[in-house]
Amino acid sequence: MDSGEEKRTRIPFKERPDWADVKPVPQDDGPCLVVPIAYTEDFSETMDYFRAIYLADERSPRALQLTAEAIQLNPGNYTVWQFRRVVLEELGVDLHEELKSFDRIAGENTKNYQIWHHRRWLAEKLGADAVTNELEFTKKIFSQDAKNYHAWSHRQWVLQALGGWEDELAYCHQLLEDDIYNNSAWNQRYFVVTRAPLLGGLEAMRESEVNYTVQAIRASPENESPWRYLRGLHKNDTQSLVEDSQVASVILDVLTSKNSHVHALSLLLDLLCHGFEPSEDLKSAVDVLTPQSCSPDLALTKRICSILEFADLMRVKYWNWRKSTIPVQSPTCQNTDRLADLCARMSDL
Amino acid sequence: MAEEDDAFLMLSDLDSEDSIPMFFDKNRHICYLEMMLELLPSPYQSQEINRLTLAYFAICGLDILRSLDRVDKEGVINWVLSLQAHPRDEAELSNGQFYGFHGSRSSQFQPNDDGDTIPNASHLASTYCALSILKTLGYDFSLLNSTSIIKSMKNLQQRDGSFMPIHSGAETDLRFVYCAAAISSMLENWSGIDKEKAKEYIINCQSYDGGFGLTPGSESHGGATFCAVASLRQMGLIEDDILSKNVSSCFINVPLLLDWSLQRQAATDGGFQGRLNKVTDTCYAFWVGGVLKILGAHKFIDYEGLRKFLFTCQSQYGGFGKTPDQLPDLYHAYYGFCAFSMLEEPGLSSICTELGIPNGVYPGF
Numbered sequence: 001m002d003s004g005e006e007k008r009t010r011i012p013f014k015e016r017p018d019w020a021d022v023k024p025v026p027q028d029d030g031p032c033l034v035v036p037i038a039y040t041e042d043f044s045e046t047m048d049y050f051r052a053i054y055l056a057d058e059r060s061p062r063a064l065q066l067t068a069e070a071i072q073l074n075p076g077n078y079t080v081w082q083f084r085r086v087v088l089e090e091l092g093v094d095l096h097e098e099l100k101s102f103d104r105i106a107g108e109n110t111k112n113y114q115i116w117h118h119r120r121w122l123a124e125k126l127g128a129d130a131v132t133n134e135l136e137f138t139k140k141i142f143s144q145d146a147k148n149y150h151a152w153s154h155r156q157w158v159l160q161a162l163g164g165w166e167d168e169l170a171y172c173h174q175l176l177e178d179d180i181y182n183n184s185a186w187n188q189r190y191f192v193v194t195r196a197p198l199l200g201g202l203e204a205m206r207e208s209e210v211n212y213t214v215q216a217i218r219a220s221p222e223n224e225s226p227w228r229y230l231r232g233l234h235k236n237d238t239q240s241l242v243e244d245s246q247v248a249s250v251i252l253d254v255l256t257s258k259n260s261h262v263h264a265l266s267l268l269l270d271l272l273c274h275g276f277e278p279s280e281d282l283k284s285a286v287d288v289l290t291p292q293s294c295s296p297d298l299a300l301t302k303r304i305c306s307i308l309e310f311a312d313l314m315r316v317k318y319w320n321w322r323k324s325t326i327p328v329q330s331p332t333c334q335n336t337d338r339l340a341d342l343c344a345r346m347s348d349l
Numbered sequence: 350m351a352e353e354d355d356a357f358l359m360l361s362d363l364d365s366e367d368s369i370p371m372f373f374d375k376n377r378h379i380c381y382l383e384m385m386l387e388l389l390p391s392p393y394q395s396q397e398i399n400r401l402t403l404a405y406f407a408i409c410g411l412d413i414l415r416s417l418d419r420v421d422k423e424g425v426i427n428w429v430l431s432l433q434a435h436p437r438d439e440a441e442l443s444n445g446q447f448y449g450f451h452g453s454r455s456s457q458f459q460p461n462d463d464g465d466t467i468p469n470a471s472h473l474a475s476t477y478c479a480l481s482i483l484k485t486l487g488y489d490f491s492l493l494n495s496t497s498i499i500k501s502m503k504n505l506q507q508r509d510g511s512f513m514p515i516h517s518g519a520e521t522d523l524r525f526v527y528c529a530a531a532i533s534s535m536l537e538n539w540s541g542i543d544k545e546k547a548k549e550y551i552i553n554c555q556s557y558d559g560g561f562g563l564t565p566g567s568e569s570h571g572g573a574t575f576c577a578v579a580s581l582r583q584m585g586l587i588e589d590d591i592l593s594k595n596v597s598s599c600f601i602n603v604p605l606l607l608d609w610s611l612q613r614q615a616a617t618d619g620g621f622q623g624r625l626n627k628v629t630d631t632c633y634a635f636w637v638g639g640v641l642k643i644l645g646a647h648k649f650i651d652y653e654g655l656r657k658f659l660f661t662c663q664s665q666y667g668g669f670g671k672t673p674d675q676l677p678d679l680y681h682a683y684y685g686f687c688a689f690s691m692l693e694e695p696g697l698s699s700i701c702t703e704l705g706i707p708n709g710v711y712p713g714f
């Protein structure tokens with residue numbers, strides 16, 4: 001809306017009295033035109049004047065204004081950004097002002113790397129002063145685009161470099177309340193739990209986080225995000241995953257409900273391959289789901305793969321392959337298999 | 350043109366009710382790329398800085414479509430070479446700047462009359478694209494001043510192992526580790542990278558869920574995951590077809606990575622998504638499909654489902670859009686072609702997955 005207005009009222013540089021002394025430098029494209037771009041007149045003219053100012057190394061207020069206009073049209077151009085920073089420093093511009101005026105441009109151009117890099121440069125210069133502003137700014141972006149990758153990486157950088165962790169876990173909670181499927185918010189939660197200096201790290205947080213995650217799973221068992229988060233809470237420690245009674249119990253609950261079973265089965269399969277001893281309830285929950293074509297003597301792990309071949313049709317070949325690799329990958333499963341094999345033979349006798 | 354349109358309408362009427370052709374419409378794709386090669390519409394001006402990248406999509410795309418004969422090879426090669434930054438002398442190679450390729454004329458400045466050097470803005474991604482084009486056109490790399498590229502590239506690697514794409518004023522992340530690896534691989538010279546450091550950085554980018562984020566701690570993303578896996582493969586740090594080997598001792602978590610990648614193919618429409626709980630998108634058919642290919646797990650992809658999804662993104666103007674309801678763009682068109690090449694669509698040349706370029710081999714010839 002704003003930019004449309006600007007376009008209509010834009011006065012070409014060649015008609016601006018304060019630019020009369022500048023001779024624009026056109027782009028020299030050479031003889032061969034490979035993917036030439038049909039530049040608009042505004043674009044060509046602005047870049048021609050930029051070239052002139054840049055080559056003359058003119059660090060003036062009008063040069064600053066020109067870079068702003070060039071950035072609006074050509075936000076990816078490193079040279080323009082870099083030159084703007086040179087001019088800002090030369091003129092001693094109040095960087096808080098720069099940050100404010102850029103809220104507007106970034107607001108419209110939130111998927112451009114250079115804009116975020118410029119913000120980082122400013123925040124770095126302003127130090128701890130910038131924390132509140134940057135956290136609020138990214139919040140504003142997330143209110144419209146909760147998964148904006150650039151904004152998330154900026155926010156993570158601010159937290160790590162400048163601080164401001166205090167309310168971050170609560171903010172993640174709020175975002176997940178708004179949308180439990182928001183994987184960026186789950187990822188940020190993991191970032192906070194593992195890196196926030198005051199929380200004590202993953203091990204200190206594990207129990208309460210498992211509680212939180214299990215609740216989220218019960219609310220929507222088809223949501224892949226909390227399932228992956230749950231595994232993440234036990235990262236590099238399969239033993240604690242296998243021994244976590246809350247994990248086994250949420251799997252049982254989901255398998256005995258009418259919900260999608262894919263993620264529960266997939267996790268159970270991994271647990272079994274790491275030596276998990278399933279309860280009778282869990283075994284019978286799997287029994288109920290096992291297709292009739294399956295031999296009842298088949299090992300539990302293999303039966304789970306067979307169920308997944310039906311329940312997760314898109315990955316039928318994957319589950320089939322997993323079934324074929326089970327004895328090789330896990331000694332425990334191998335034993336179960338051998339046992340099943342033995343039982344089958346004995347009943348034959 | 351009119352005749353072609355009519356023929357197109359007839360074919361599509363036969364094939365589907367909603368006029369989207371359910372076959373790989375090769376001729377239309379060739380027309381699209383030729384059109385783009387001749388003149389890009391003005392909305393591309395905001396990507397002007399990446400003109401070499403846009404050229405890479407068009408030219409390598411035409412090679413995948415086996416239509417390189419429509420390109421003025423000599424002219425393109427000279428244009429690409431004209432974008433290379435050259436140090437004035439050996440000493441300049443250690444001044445911290447990178448001497449690769451400029452993305453476009455607007456970032457390229459010659460030293461002025463006083464002989465002052467104007468900081469060059471050559472860029473790792475542009476350099477990767479320049480070399481990809483040159484390689485595709487069969488340019489002899491021994492004619493290239495590749496020493497200055499490799500030597501000055503060293504200046505860009507950071508202490509944490511990541512790469513900056515340009516000598517000052519830019520973000521560092523996995524994308525540029527990938528560009529550096531691909532450049533080293535194409536030039537067959539690895540002295541510009543500290544591989545151990547790069548490996549350490551890549552390991553730090555693997556997320557708790559098995560995928561990779563662009564920086565340590567960031568959310569898993571299909572493109573970042575491709576950059577990680579393809580870099581490791583090119584550096585020789587993971588073996589080809591790793592799944593058939595013992596993966597439990599690998600320095601990255603391969604089973605979780607495999608599971609994460611396969612779960613990105615959506616049961617709803619057969620396309621690939623780049624992140625959990627996001628919409629499917631043409632380009633991830635290549636990014637995530639490519640990861641699976643490198644891991645030796647592409648046999649687990651539901652090919653039919655993926656083909657059907659890609660057909661819905663195929664445009665009536667040729668090319669592919671990001672999603673079924675969007676106009677085609679060069680980026681999604683190119684990765685759509687790459688995806689179809691990986692799916693072994695007849696009539697396409699095969700690609701080198703790690704490099705993301707056609708490998709000059711035409712299967713069946």
Ligand SMILES: [Zn+2]
Pocket residue numbers: 630631632633671681
């Ligand atoms: Zn895309």
